[in-house]
Amino acid sequence: MPTPEQITTDIRNILKEHARLAVDALTLADDADLYQAGMTSHASVNLMLALEDKFEVEFPERMLRRRAFENIASIRSAIQELTEGR
Amino acid sequence: MLSGAAVSVSTAQATLSVGLDLVEVARIADSLARFGARFAERVYTQAEIAYCETASGPERSRRYAARFAAKEAAWKALGLDDRGHAWHAVEVVRDAGGRCAIALHEPLAGRAAALGARSLSLSLTHEADYAAAVVLAAREMSP
Numbered sequence A: 001m002p003t004p005e006q007i008t009t010d011i012r013n014i015l016k017e018h019a020r021l022a023v024d025a026l027t028l029a030d031d032a033d034l035y036q037a038g039m040t041s042h043a044s045v046n047l048m049l050a051l052e053d054k055f056e057v058e059f060p061e062r063m064l065r066r067r068a069f070e071n072i073a074s075i076r077s078a079i080q081e082l083t084e085g086r
Numbered sequence B: 001m002l003s004g005a006a007v008s009v010s011t012a013q014a015t016l017s018v019g020l021d022l023v024e025v026a027r028i029a030d031s032l033a034r035f036g037a038r039f040a041e042r043v044y045t046q047a048e049i050a051y052c053e054t055a056s057g058p059e060r061s062r063r064y065a066a067r068f069a070a071k072e073a074a075w076k077a078l079g080l081d082d083r084g085h086a087w088h089a090v091e092v093v094r095d096a097g098g099r100c101a102i103a104l105h106e107p108l109a110g111r112a113a114a115l116g117a118r119s120l121s122l123s124l125t126h127e128a129d130y131a132a133a134v135v136l137a138a139r140e141m142s143p
Helices: A005-017 A041-055 A072-083 B025-035 B037-043 B046-052 B057-078 B109-114
Strands: B003-010 B014-024 B090-092 B100-104 B117-126 B130-140
Touching: A005 A041, A041 A072, A041 B025, A041 B037, A072 B100, B003 B090, B014 B057, B025 B037, B025 B057, B025 B130, B037 B046, B037 B057, B046 B057, B046 B090, B046 B109, B057 B090, B057 B100, B057 B109, B057 B117, B100 B109, B100 B117, B109 B117
Parallel strands: none
Antiparallel strands: B003 B014, B014 B130, B090 B100, B117 B130
16 A cells, blocks of 8 residues: 555646646645646546546545545545555 | 636526636547546546547547536536536537537536526537637526
8 A cells, every 4th residue: 555655746746747737736735725726627637537547546426526636635535545455 | 628707697587697618629639538438438428428429530529628618617607616526417418400508417407406597508619729618597586
């Protein structure tokens, strides 16, 4: 199971590639609002699919809410839940 | 996606709210190329996919882009700010004459009804590089 630090690093790299943020994803605060930082809803779909590829998970319907992708910390929590027990 | 706005005007019988969205076709084409059917299936209904897939090349991407814009415009017209994942709840449907309209599904349909939305009107357009949609929502006036 990846460590929280590894997950965070991977999330930041995926954000940098897919989220088209107006700020640097590598230095963004964990609790910074990604939509406020410029992430569009289209970019959030790309982000979700890229996260699924990276972590070999599938986000269930109950997680497909704006809040799940609101910031790095919320994404990390979702990934940890989906990879728990591996 | 690139821009959007929602404004409201009141008539004697209803409040009209408009939602606008503009999508860069190349970005939708990129998502389709990168993620394939997974992107389409997460965002579009099976009927929407079936229609878009009857085209090929740039026209296929433009159809997907126009429908993406329509979904965003519908959320804006309804004044809901938590759009972004319930993509299947807004569907672009076509009648026999090719006229497009918005069909709402749950969980959005119930929320729209609770907001007093009586009808949604849709206009779609696309050029080579951009697709755009305007949705006009008519809502019952609050007493």
